Amino acid sequence: MQEYLDTNRANWDDRASMHAARNGTGYLVQRYIDDPDLLSDVVRFDLPRLGDIQGLRTAHLQCHIGTDTLSLARLGARVTGLDFSSVAVAEARALVAETGDDVVFVESDVYSADEVLVGGSFDLVYTGIGALCWLPSVTRWAGVVAKLLAPGGRLHIREGHPLLFTLDERLDDDLHPRFPYFEQAEPLVWDQDSSYVETDRPLTATKTYEWNHGIGEVVTALLDAGLVLTTLVEHDSVPWEALPGQMVERSGGEWALGARAGVAPLTYTIQAVKPLV
Known part of the structure; x- marks a missing residue:
């Protein structure tokens, strides 16, 4: 398992340095420096379900270079971002140093988040899209989320749909399920x-290891961790061109199926609450 973690970390170290470029590539981070009110497309999509997060103590797990993290801060949350890539954390800190957003970043594997952050102290645990596929056990993840949340606190996650992750993106003539759903x-x-x-x-660090997690497995893991499910919504779009040649671009950085529109969900949102007692 350590080999998987080390290999994936090397890949994300490499990505982080490119994603944080100030030359108009990657995450286009110069926009956040130039416009102090700008929100990431990912957080803007989440807004109707996130609601008012003013003042909420928030942990953003697997935060990468911090564009979604600072967006949460711009909505008034008191945010700590956590990521296992030292390069990503360094880039995130450099970015908020330029933007002036008040965000703390911590370097840690997500499974150790409850050891480096104060357990039971967060009103909101936020996990952005494209995170769970890097984790071998969704049950362990759900346990960490439950430990971080204060009573009454909630989890918010939007994630790539496990059905999407079964499809072979290398084949562009139709939808081809090839990979495990579970x-x-x-x-x-x-x-x-x-x-x-x-x-x-x-x-340059090109190799990665990934795991899919079925919707039922994610929901069951959260329930087994003692959380109460409050939202489960499936969406027909995803914020990257997941199936090249078969998608159409929408506003807000979202992509939807073209000829096969409506055939399959592409992402989902789950919210769950930690009971008061």
Whole structure:
């Protein structure tokens, strides 16, 4: 398991340095410096379900370079971002130093989050899209979320739909399920030199290990951790071109199926609350 973690960390170290570029590639981070009111497309999509988060003590797990994290802060939350990549954390700190947003960033594997953050102290645990596929056990993740939340606190996660992750993106003539829907002990192994956004060079740390987690597995893990499910919504769009050649771009950085519109969910949102007693 340590090999999987180390390999994925090297990949995300490499991505972080490119995603944080100030040259108009990657996450286009210069926009957040130039416009102090700008919110990321990901957080803007989440707003109708997030609601008012003014003053909420918030932990953003797997925060990467911090564009969603600072967006939560701009909505009034008191945010701590956590990521296992030292490069991502350094880039996130450098970004908020330029933007002036009040965010704390901590370097840690998500499974150790309750050891480096104060357990039971967060009103909101936020996990952005594209996070769970890097974790071998969704049950362990749910346990960490439950430990971090204060009584009455809630989890908010929007994630790529496990059905989407079964599809082979290399085949563009139709939807081709090829990969496991359910969590497997052994990960899928990928080796590719491109990222999901435009970058100014290829990746050098190209190998990754990923796991899928079925909707039922995610929901059950949260229930078993003692949380109460309050929201489960499936969406017909995803914030990257997940299936090249088969998607149409919408406003707000979202992509939906073209010819196969409505055939499959592409993302989902879950919210769950930790009971008061």
